[in-house]
Structure formats: structure tokens, C-alpha cells
């Protein structure tokens with residue numbers, strides 16, 4: 455539902471009003487915590503029970519608070535429809551299990567969120583769905599792995615966990631033999647628009663930048679009416695539907711995403727430049743740095759380079775430990791996109807289950823650090839990381 459008032463405006467502007475129902479006079483999103491709605495006649499009941507996305511029947515089917523958030527995401531992604539889930543993983547699993555059956559095949563990117571990777575590599579085979587992992591940065595890699603008549607889904611993530619590798623969205627969008635889906639969590643709906651490049655579905659862990667305050671666990675998928683109706687039919691039975699409370703927080707968060715993302719991206723750019731010039735840092739990865747191997751691609755397909763960056767301290771696991779113990783302002787936690795600057799150490803957290811060889815093949819070392827820049831003053835963030843680097847190298 456595109457808002458007439460914001461037609462032709464920049465997405466940061468649209469995000470403020472997106473999803474507001476016609477005639478709605480509440481400035482804030484409206485919370486409907488109810489699990490069910492009453493109806494007057496059996497005809498009305500029948501209509502509700504058979505309508506896709508019924509807004510006032512039973513909240514697993516739909517709910518005005520959740521539907522308003524979905525409408526906002528659909529508008530910002532330039533999609534016909536969207537569906538919210540109980541988490542980002544709820545969205546990932548619904549897309550894979552909703553679109554694939556036993557005997558089907560998925561092509562997925564090797565550089566991908568650890569939860570998604572585990573789901574594809576351990577749960578999917580149990581349902582007879584075969585998965586091939588490819589290097590998403592390599593031109594033609596997804597297409598080359600397609601098995602005609604078998605491959606139903608191509609899963610990509612860009613920028614990708616944790617080294618901020620990029621996938622060429624034009625190339626992915628040109629693939630017609632299978633449904634393509636992009637996890638666009640790191641970019642947010644304001645940072646890039648995968649559907650405009652021809653990709654079929656875009657999904658987000660809205661737990662992160664969209665909700666933006668570490669107070670909601672929620673996921674969302676957007677795409678064509680046809681694909682979303684199909685997914686909705688599966689999702690109602692899967693039961694990984696979003697809570698109205700989380701949808702309310704996510705919709706509230708979306709309205710300030712523009713200023714938050716701009717601030718976080720500016721801090722990330724400054725911190726990246728600072729780290730690149732620092733003696734005790736081996737390697738910095740940020741799409742906004744000219745040294746990023748895909749910086750040109752980032753400039754072509756991203757409106758914002760985002761608030762995340764990765765760097766390598768070199769050394770061993772002790773160096774990583776000394777660094778994380780020395781940070782004062784930044785917190786250690788596995789999330790991203792919130793008000794607090796967060797540091798994560800993949801080798802001891804998200805990627806701890808990998809063998810040293812697997813770790814090396816994903817480009818993660820014992821000193822690799824991921825930073826999600828928060829909303830603090832950039833001077834304070836740079837100063838904190840700077841003093842922790844001195845402590846770690848001392």
C-alpha cells in the first residue's frame with residue numbers, strides 16, 4: 455500500500471508513514487494484542503477462514519498490527535506483498551520448506567548466516583532436499599550449480615556474514631530457472647533493493663536493524679502476491695507467525711531506520727578508515743572502503759554501505775580475547791543494528807563449531823572481529839576501539 459503523500463520521496467521519508475492504514479489517525483502504529491476476532495454471522499466466518507492473509511480472524515492467519523508492518527516492508531521493498539515470521543530463521547525455514555519438496559534441490563551461498571547454513575545443511579537433507587553450497591562472490595557460480603528441473607531455490611545473502619562479501623544482484627536477478635531469495639538483513643530495506651534487480655524474494659531478520667532496539671525477535675519476507683500467497687498457505691500451518699508485540703516494535707523501529715542507518719554507516723566508514731591505518735590491524739572489510747574487493751559492486755547496488763564491518767587482529771585466540779576484554783563502551787553480543795555498538799568474535803561464537811580448515815575456507819581467523827556500529831557519538835566508538843587495540847597488542 456504505497457502512501458500517496460510520499461510517492462516520489464526518498465525511502466527514508468517513506469519509512470516514516472509506510473504501512474499506515476487509510477483513515478488511520480494514530481501517529482504511532484496500533485497494537486492489537488488479541489489472538490482472535492469475533493464475527494457476526496457464519497458467512498462472515500467463512501469469508502475470514504478462506505481469505506489469504508485475513509486480517510481479523512485468528513492472529514496466526516493475520517492481525518492488523520502484523521499486517522501493517524508487512525504492508526510497510528512491502529512498500530519499502532517495492533513488493534506486492536510481505537509476510538512476517540516469528541524470527542529471521544522462521545522466515546528462512548518457511549521459504550525453504552514452503553517452496554521445496556522431497557527430491558528438490560537448493561543452491562546456497564557458502565558465505566551465509568550460521569543459522570541458515572546449519573538449517574540448509576542439517577535440516578533440509580532430512581526432508582529429502584539436497585543443498586549445494588557455492589562461492590557467492592564468484593560470477594556465474596549460482597547458475598552453474600543449477601540442476602535443471604530439480605533446483606527450486608537459490609539462497610543468497612548480501613552483504614554476507616561475517617566478512618561482508620557481496621553477491622551481484624543483477625546477475626542473481628537474471629536467473630529464471632529457480633526462485634531466487636536474498637537475505638538483505640545487513641543492508642536493511644533502505645540500503646539496497648534486491649527485487650528491483652529481478653530477485654524474486656527478499657528477507658530480513660527484522661530483529662536487527664529494522665526493529666533496531668534489541669527489543670523484538672521477528673523476520674519478514676517480501677515478493678510477488680503469487681509467491682507470498684503460497685508462502686502464507688504454508689506459514690499458517692508452520693505456525694512461525696510473528697507476535698503482534700514484535701510486529702509493533704518492528705514497525706515502530708522502521709520509522710527511524712533512515713536516521714539510524716545513516717548514523718551507523720557514517721560511524722562504520724570512519725572506524726573502517728581508522729582501522730585501515732592502524733598498525734595492529736591486518737585487514738579491514740567494509741563495503742564502503744576502496745580496498746573492499748567488491749567496492750565497485752557495492753557502489754552500484756547499495757544506497758548505504760551499512761553499519762557493519764569486520765577486521766582482523768592477526769595473532770591467536772588470546773589476542774582476540776585481550777581485545778574483547780579491553781573494549782569498554784562496545785558490548786559483546788551476537789546481534790547487530792541496535793543502539794549499542796556490538797563486538798562479536800566469530801571464532802569463539804557463531805563459527806565455534808567449524809574445524810580449523812572450514813574456518814580458514816570462510817576467511818575467519820582467531821583474530822577476526824565483527825563490529826556492528828551503534829548510535830553512540832562516532833568519536834567515542836573510535837576512541838574505545840582504539841584503546842582496546844593498544845591493550846590487545848601490549
Ligand SMILES: *Cc1c(COP(=O)(O)O)cnc(C)c1O
Pocket residue numbers: 541542543544567569570611615637639640659660661662671672673
Ligand atoms: C540474525 C540473522 C538471521 C536470523 O534471524 P533471527 O531473527 O535471529 O532468527 C538471519 N540472517 C542474518 C543475516 C542475520 O543476521
